[in-house]
Amino acid sequence: MRYLTSGESHGPQLTTIIEGLPAGMPLLEDDINQALARRQKGYGRGRRMQIEKDTVQITGGVRHGYTLGSPVGLVVQNDDWKHWTKIMGQGPLDQDEMDEVKRKISRPRPGHADLNGALKYGHRDMRNVLERSSARETTVRVAAGSVAKKLLSLLGIEVVGHVVEIGGISSNKREYSTLEELRTITEESPVRCLDSEAGQKMMDAIDQAKNNGDSIGGIVEVIVEGMPAGVGSYVHYDRKLDAKLASAIISINAFKGVEFGIGFEAAKKPGSQVHDEIAWNEEEGYYRKTNRLGGLEGGMSTGMPIIVRGVMKPIPTLYKPLESVDIETKEPFTASIERSDSCAVPAAAVVAEHVIAWELAAAIVDQFYADRFDALKNTIEEQRAFAREF
Numbered sequence: 001m002r003y004l005t006s007g008e009s010h011g012p013q014l015t016t017i018i019e020g021l022p023a024g025m026p027l028l029e030d031d032i033n034q035a036l037a038r039r040q041k042g043y044g045r046g047r048r049m050q051i052e053k054d055t056v057q058i059t060g061g062v063r064h065g066y067t068l069g070s071p072v073g074l075v076v077q078n079d080d081w082k083h084w085t086k087i088m089g090q091g092p093l094d095q096d097e098m099d100e101v102k103r104k105i106s107r108p109r110p111g112h113a114d115l116n117g118a119l120k121y122g123h124r125d126m127r128n129v130l131e132r133s134s135a136r137e138t139t140v141r142v143a144a145g146s147v148a149k150k151l152l153s154l155l156g157i158e159v160v161g162h163v164v165e166i167g168g169i170s171s172n173k174r175e176y177s178t179l180e181e182l183r184t185i186t187e188e189s190p191v192r193c194l195d196s197e198a199g200q201k202m203m204d205a206i207d208q209a210k211n212n213g214d215s216i217g218g219i220v221e222v223i224v225e226g227m228p229a230g231v232g233s234y235v236h237y238d239r240k241l242d243a244k245l246a247s248a249i250i251s252i253n254a255f256k257g258v259e260f261g262i263g264f265e266a267a268k269k270p271g272s273q274v275h276d277e278i279a280w281n282e283e284e285g286y287y288r289k290t291n292r293l294g295g296l297e298g299g300m301s302t303g304m305p306i307i308v309r310g311v312m313k314p315i316p317t318l319y320k321p322l323e324s325v326d327i328e329t330k331e332p333f334t335a336s337i338e339r340s341d342s343c344a345v346p347a348a349a350v351v352a353e354h355v356i357a358w359e360l361a362a363a364i365v366d367q368f369y370a371d372r373f374d375a376l377k378n379t380i381e382e383q384r385a386f387a388r389e390f
């Protein structure tokens, strides 16, 4: 299963095409719209989120609420496009229009894609870079991920993303009784945090950063329950499930680190406090007494919950900007900017949830290859029964 995306941040629309989804899976626009709305929420975002009301149009691959096995096309309109039709128009400009819109972006922001993208593609107007490097593109990644989440959910696999740290303030509450409880509580928190006290402090930290013209980052966590054991493989580097999940997290704009289970803490502990003892009972089959490795061993799922965390750096566009160099004059400058998010960690938790869901669904569809969704469902049940009785 694979997907590509297309679209600029202030262009007319964002598009994705999903290839390889089995036929006969229930899918409605509403399933996707709920995910898009969740990505738009979250304390710390800038004015753009007030302009957009992200909703999807399914443009192919679905009929009467079920997938056809043909490519699924999804489109999300950019409501901001109407303010950018000249600047972002796709046809050639006449001379008058050229004068009107020729204000080129020649001042690269440290930490964004501007300068490297300009050097790579030869764009002297860095708008040509920032339009596509913008995290606006995560809208359709969430759309594709929500289709994957639907598939997983129908197979009894649930995925939830939430925030565990913002600006150095950590959630002290990590325990929850069910994934449903984690989802419900974090959904109501403006920063998607289980710990309401820490959540309030996170909001204060975001306000403070904003007032200082600065930005802050944080850590998000994604938990997956119901994944059958043995998805992924140890036999080849590009079939390892942990590697795919790590790549998915790092592919989110501004994500700089990833860990599984106890993660980087493993470096400080002896093996006896890192590895999870294996046990067996008739009801569940094999299980681990602990889950310090976060549900992954040898590039494969263990059947225990998968726990992935990702670290997001602070947003690079600063109202109090850092020094940079104008590529036209070669002079240093510190420019002011029009608008930006001051913290997008709560939104990024939703993105992380969906990119992880995508990788898991793709790994399942590729491994238990099926053209029909009912056949896939049976195969997964058989795999679970096989593991229980093994």
Ligand SMILES: Cc1cc2nc3c(=O)[nH]c(=O)nc-3n(C[C@H](O)[C@H](O)[C@H](O)COP(=O)(O)O)c2cc1C
Residues within 6 Å of the ligand: 046, 111, 112, 113, 133, 134, 135, 138, 252, 253, 254, 255, 315, 316, 317, 339, 340, 341, 342, 344, 347, 348, 351
């Ligand atoms: C949901 C989300 C919203 C973001 N909003 C902004 C923003 O408003 N301004 C900004 O400069 N960067 C924002 N970023 C981060 C940039 O897109 C990112 O830093 C940039 O693409 C450069 O990539 P890199 O940081 O991975 O190197 C956002 C990222 C995410 C995930």
Ligand SMILES: C=C(O[C@@H]1CC(C(=O)O)=C[C@@H](OP(=O)(O)O)[C@H]1O)C(=O)O
Residues within 6 Å of the ligand: 009, 046, 047, 048, 049, 052, 133, 134, 135, 136, 137, 139, 253, 339, 340, 341
């Ligand atoms: C548009 C989204 O996020 C954008 C991501 C982003 C960036 O540089 O990554 C910059 C900002 O864009 P703008 O300058 O248009 O306000 C964010 O709003 C979105 O998440 O839908």
